[in-house]
Amino acid sequence: MCYPALRTLHNRCEAFLQMSETPPLQQAATGLPPNGEILEVVTRHIGAGLAVISRDYTVLWTNKVLEDLYGDTVGKTCYRTYQKQEGVCSWCGVSEIFGQGSERVVREVSSHDKDGNLLQLEIIATPIRDAHGNISAALELVLPITEQKQKEKSLAELLTFSQSLVTTADLPKLFRKVTTLSKELLHLDFSTLMLTSDDKKALVIRDTLGFPEETIGHYALLEGQGLSTHVVHEKKPAVVVDFQTETRFEIPSLVVEKHIRSALCVPMMLGEEVFGVLIGHTLQPRVFKEDTISIYQSFANQAAVAIKNAMHMHSLHASEKKFRTLFDNTNDAILIYNLDCSLVEVNQATCKRLGYSREELLALPITRFIAQPYASLAKERVKQVKKTGMAIFESAHIKKDGSIFPIEQSCSLIDFDAQTVILCVARDISQRKNRDQERLRTQKLESLGVLAGGIAHDFNNLLSGILGNISLAKASLPQAGEVAERLIDTEKAALRAKNLTQQLLTFARGGAPIKTKASLTEIIQDAAGFAVRGTKTVCEYDFADTLWLAEVDTGQLGQVLQNLAINAVHAMPEGGTIRIAARNVTVNPDELPLTPGKYALITVRDHGIGIPPEHLAQIFDPYFTTKQSSSGLGLAVVYSIIANHGGHITVQSEAGKGTLFSIYLPSTGKKPPVEKAVETQAPLTKGSGKILVMDDEELIRNVSMAMLTKLGYEPHTASDGEETITRYLQAQKDGQPFDLVIMDLTVPGGMGGKEAISHLRKLDPQIRAVVSSGYATDPIMANFSEYGFCGVAPKPFSLQDLSKLLQTILGS
Numbered sequence: 001m002c003y004p005a006l007r008t009l010h011n012r013c014e015a016f017l018q019m020s021e022t023p024p025l026q027q028a029a030t031g032l033p034p035n036g037e038i039l040e041v042v043t044r045h046i047g048a049g050l051a052v053i054s055r056d057y058t059v060l061w062t063n064k065v066l067e068d069l070y071g072d073t074v075g076k077t078c079y080r081t082y083q084k085q086e087g088v089c090s091w092c093g094v095s096e097i098f099g100q101g102s103e104r105v106v107r108e109v110s111s112h113d114k115d116g117n118l119l120q121l122e123i124i125a126t127p128i129r130d131a132h133g134n135i136s137a138a139l140e141l142v143l144p145i146t147e148q149k150q151k152e153k154s155l156a157e158l159l160t161f162s163q164s165l166v167t168t169a170d171l172p173k174l175f176r177k178v179t180t181l182s183k184e185l186l187h188l189d190f191s192t193l194m195l196t197s198d199d200k201k202a203l204v205i206r207d208t209l210g211f212p213e214e215t216i217g218h219y220a221l222l223e224g225q226g227l228s229t230h231v232v233h234e235k236k237p238a239v240v241v242d243f244q245t246e247t248r249f250e251i252p253s254l255v256v257e258k259h260i261r262s263a264l265c266v267p268m269m270l271g272e273e274v275f276g277v278l279i280g281h282t283l284q285p286r287v288f289k290e291d292t293i294s295i296y297q298s299f300a301n302q303a304a305v306a307i308k309n310a311m312h313m314h315s316l317h318a319s320e321k322k323f324r325t326l327f328d329n330t331n332d333a334i335l336i337y338n339l340d341c342s343l344v345e346v347n348q349a350t351c352k353r354l355g356y357s358r359e360e361l362l363a364l365p366i367t368r369f370i371a372q373p374y375a376s377l378a379k380e381r382v383k384q385v386k387k388t389g390m391a392i393f394e395s396a397h398i399k400k401d402g403s404i405f406p407i408e409q410s411c412s413l414i415d416f417d418a419q420t421v422i423l424c425v426a427r428d429i430s431q432r433k434n435r436d437q438e439r440l441r442t443q444k445l446e447s448l449g450v451l452a453g454g455i456a457h458d459f460n461n462l463l464s465g466i467l468g469n470i471s472l473a474k475a476s477l478p479q480a481g482e483v484a485e486r487l488i489d490t491e492k493a494a495l496r497a498k499n500l501t502q503q504l505l506t507f508a509r510g511g512a513p514i515k516t517k518a519s520l521t522e523i524i525q526d527a528a529g530f531a532v533r534g535t536k537t538v539c540e541y542d543f544a545d546t547l548w549l550a551e552v553d554t555g556q557l558g559q560v561l562q563n564l565a566i567n568a569v570h571a572m573p574e575g576g577t578i579r580i581a582a583r584n585v586t587v588n589p590d591e592l593p594l595t596p597g598k599y600a601l602i603t604v605r606d607h608g609i610g611i612p613p614e615h616l617a618q619i620f621d622p623y624f625t626t627k628q629s630s631s632g633l634g635l636a637v638v639y640s641i642i643a644n645h646g647g648h649i650t651v652q653s654e655a656g657k658g659t660l661f662s663i664y665l666p667s668t669g670k671k672p673p674v675e676k677a678v679e680t681q682a683p684l685t686k687g688s689g690k691i692l693v694m695d696d697e698e699l700i701r702n703v704s705m706a707m708l709t710k711l712g713y714e715p716h717t718a719s720d721g722e723e724t725i726t727r728y729l730q731a732q733k734d735g736q737p738f739d740l741v742i743m744d745l746t747v748p749g750g751m752g753g754k755e756a757i758s759h760l761r762k763l764d765p766q767i768r769a770v771v772s773s774g775y776a777t778d779p780i781m782a783n784f785s786e787y788g789f790c791g792v793a794p795k796p797f798s799l800q801d802l803s804k805l806l807q808t809i810l811g812s
Helices: 004-018 023-030 035-045 064-070 078-083 093-100 147-165 171-186 227-234 253-257 290-329 348-354 358-363 375-388 430-476 482-506 520-532 554-571 634-644 698-710 721-733 753-763 799-810
Strands: 049-054 059-062 105-112 118-129 135-144 190-196 202-209 219-221 238-240 262-270 273-282 333-337 343-346 390-398 404-416 419-428 516-518 537-543 550-552 576-587 597-606 648-654 658-666 690-694 714-718 740-744 769-773 791-794
Touching: 049 064, 059 064, 078 105, 093 105, 093 118, 093 135, 171 190, 171 202, 171 273, 171 290, 202 227, 202 273, 227 238, 227 262, 227 273, 262 290, 273 290, 290 348, 333 348, 333 404, 343 358, 348 358, 348 390, 375 390, 375 404, 404 430, 430 482, 430 698, 430 799, 516 520, 516 554, 520 537, 520 550, 520 554, 520 576, 520 597, 537 554, 550 554, 550 658, 554 576, 554 597, 554 634, 554 658, 634 648, 634 658, 690 698, 690 721, 698 714, 698 799, 714 721, 721 740, 721 753, 740 753, 740 799, 753 769, 791 799
Parallel strands: 537 576, 690 714, 690 740, 740 769, 769 791
Antiparallel strands: 049 059, 049 135, 105 118, 118 135, 190 202, 190 273, 202 219, 238 262, 262 273, 333 343, 333 419, 390 404, 404 419, 516 550, 576 597, 597 658, 648 658
């Protein structure tokens, strides 16, 4: 019993022969063999494969052509026989015949013959029906695709693959696409992309299909002898037909482990330079034809161009991203202008500083964010930048809220987005301006100090004579009576004059404060409380529990607090509360114009009328005042005292809301003792001893002699240092040495106390000397012991002051 397919073929052959009625054909048929043999001859020489497939996909029959290609396959499933698959192929035409009843299905497929050679086939499937018209099997006509058709197909695929490459910019995705498309293009089992390293000394695996992904990123040195390095050196493709017989190269272990038999490797060329290699491996031995190699090489070269472009774009994007990151994260404002002065681009610092969004700023004319007169100078400045290529200007920006701050902008001519523009880096110089103003203010104070020091010195000399004589007169008269009362009033006036000279001395460059370690709470409360006494204003205090001691001149600091409290009282004519606080702070580098370290921060806040913005920068200037009855020295004195203490003072004020002064004073970092020492007033007591007074002013010498005589001492005088030394030596020779020397620190045109004590200490290391001055250009008055003095007598001094000093030193 024959199969229906055989019967069909047999019947079709018989029908073909019976239709031939022409004599030549009949004569030809007369010599033909029987019908069965004719079928065999036809199927053998038809030049195409024939197979009958059952509904369960079993091969029922094949012709000699398929037997030659695949061997005996009858009784086996088609998908295992021809495609080495475990199930029905997804693209199977026979499956469509059985499932959908199609009359004709055409498919192009690839397969491997019994020797492992790749076959490109066109399969035409048609149904075979039984006597009832039901599909019982399928007939497959297997036609080999011609070389030309295969080449056209490969070229079409290459074009499609190449176009696919240029649409991918992401490098990892592009690497994977290259390996995937090349594998599909040549029907490879393994596909690997390797690119040369930056130093051109190695090949780096960028992607692979088939090999472990852990190999991605590994590299092979170009000194090696493998297939890929050989291709790089030779700059031309190379083929391995069978690794088992390959002797030209060292075979990698992975190739052996994977049982790889053949390989094709081509260089990825960019001009004359090898950019990398594309290498494919197969599990079965395979001969790669020239056309296949040529197509693979073309694909590799196009892949090289696509990857190089993607790398360039990636580098460009990375560079742009880096530029944008730097552009937007710099603290300086960066603005890019067209040559017509319109804005092209700004960074985030500019937007934040001016209070606008980027879109708002780019839409504004420069007159809205550049203050006059600088906005009017813009065109001239553009001309200057175009001429020199770079320039630095001072300008001012206007914030969205209308406030103005000074800037310094460095402008350069650059290319940006294919056009010539001006790049401006604008730096806020408000702090620098403030420092310049501080420096100018200090210079003003120093200039005034030179003048004030000279006036104070002479004035204190006069006051010394006045106060000294008043003290003597008071001591010589009854304590009651009209004359005594007049002397007391005169002494009060002289003491007020002394306070005035003390303010002048504050400006003197060498008028160093006489510092002691003191608790700030008592000084602040005493000074501020005294200033508000009898007013509608009260003081409210907030001191840190562990407030450190500070090294200050208690008298000068008291004057600072009094002046600030008086200003606060004037700022609140209807009364109010002055809030004074003190706490410990540590100043870090670059925070304030101060040496880093520990400080006491004193703040004085009122809620008065405030200081107008136009006056705020001038309040510490000497003689600046808005009050008709004021000398304008109050805050200038405050500033100078704080500066001489190595501190710093700032002010903040808002009209109608009040003013805040902040004072930073160097601190010891130590807590004050629990108990406060109680000072006692020494009585006016007479003494005895031989005392030499050196002063260039005759008035001072005369009053000093009278005061010493009144106190019971033996006075002698000298007009300068040289005379003092001479008289001191002579007294020693006579056996009647001086018990004490009182020396004026400054003698115009002669030797003063500083030089004289140096000579005298060499002659007599046990000498006892007191320094006295109405003004000092050195810090000797504050640090007298370091220069060999045992006491200090600031001018002017009273009889009581002199008595107390002599009692302390001579112990009489």
